[in-house]
Amino acid sequence: MRLEGRIAFVTGAGQGMGRAIVRHFAEQGATVYAADINVEALEETVAGLGERGRVQRCDVTDETSVKAAFERVVSESGRLDILVNNAGIGSHDAFLDTPLEHWNRVIGVNLTGAFLCSREAARLMSQAGAGAIVNLASTAAMTGEGPSHYCASKAAIMGLTRSTARELAANGIRINTLVPGPTDTPMMAGIPAEWMEAMVKAIPLARLCLPEEIARVAAFLASDDASFITGQNVAVNGGMAFL
Numbered sequence: 431m432r433l434e435g436r437i438a439f440v441t442g443a444g445q446g447m448g449r450a451i452v453r454h455f456a457e458q459g460a461t462v463y464a465a466d467i468n469v470e471a472l473e474e475t476v477a478g479l480g481e482r483g484r485v486q487r488c489d490v491t492d493e494t495s496v497k498a499a500f501e502r503v504v505s506e507s508g509r510l511d512i513l514v515n516n517a518g519i520g521s522h523d524a525f526l527d528t529p530l531e532h533w534n535r536v537i538g539v540n541l542t543g544a545f546l547c548s549r550e551a552a553r554l555m556s557q558a559g560a561g562a563i564v565n566l567a568s569t570a571a572m573t574g575e576g577p578s579h580y581c582a583s584k585a586a587i588m589g590l591t592r593s594t595a596r597e598l599a600a601n602g603i604r605i606n607t608l609v610p611g612p613t614d615t616p617m618m619a620g621i622p623a624e625w626m627e628a629m630v631k632a633i634p635l636a637r638l639c640l641p642e643e644i645a646r647v648a649a650f651l652a653s654d655d656a657s658f659i660t661g662q663n664v665a666v667n668g669g670m671a672f673l
């Protein structure tokens with residue numbers, strides 16, 4: 431039980447990787463606050479986890495909503511050991527036709543959301559002198575194979591990780607970027623079959639990643655097994671890119 435007794439907060443936990451991370455962390459002994467804008471989906475995420483899985487409505491783009499969520503964690507659990515900034519969205523926009531509204535929405539969830547949650551979490555972790563944060567980026571940030579707002583937000587996550595990892599190391603907090611390649615989640619559902627085929631062809635291990643494979647690496651990075659790892663990009667992509 432790698433995460434026995436830990437208190438964790440996972441954003442974007444209604445489906446996909448976030449759901450897999452919540453379930454795996456709970457299996458590893460953590461109590462997990464599963465946060466998302468979609469509360470119905472969260473109920474399904476925590477089904478069967480008992481006290482270890484707690485539903486938390488939270489819009490990561492809304493400072494008031496984020497603060498309220500972390501206040502609940504403190505009042506119920508007294509501390510926070512792990513944050514996973516997993517909430518993320520995309521939007522299929524060609525650069526020349528990208529509306530400012532789409533740009534702001536993608537940056538808002540993927541980057542500002544991670545900032546708001548990290549700030550609240552790191553304040554709590556600093557009081558305790560310990561903690562771990564895992565930020566979800568994407569291989570697209572390195573390869574540029576994706577829309578501009580998405581790639582920009584995910585590259586910025588790597589910068590956020592590096593800056594906060596340096597600044598908060600003295601407070602006992604480790605922060606890393608988990609960089610997934612194409613993974614079989616609802617986010618991929620709208621992708622046309624021929625794109626999918628081309629994508630899988632570019633992956634040496636010749637398949638999509640499974641959300642559970644992301645969850646296991648997130649658990650490693652959040653655990654004491656990764657006690658000397660901070661500020662890093664950790665790629666989980668079947669060999670499609672070397673970071």
Ligand SMILES: NC(=O)c1ccc[n+]([C@@H]2O[C@H](COP(=O)([O-])OP(=O)(O)OC[C@H]3O[C@@H](n4cnc5c(N)ncnc54)[C@H](O)[C@@H]3O)[C@@H](O)[C@H]2O)c1
Pocket residue numbers: 441442443444445446447448465466467468471488489490491515516517518519539543566567568569609610611612613614615616617618
């Ligand atoms: N699926 C992939 O191939 C892939 C590849 C690389 C990186 N990623 C990244 O991994 C993370 C998880 O991806 P996924 O495929 O599981 O996504 P997904 O679309 O399946 O799930 C994302 C979840 O985030 C939630 N969410 C959206 N806006 C939110 C907000 N404002 N506040 C709180 N929650 C919000 C959604 O309701 C949803 O439950 C994302 O950051 C994504 O960009 C995904």
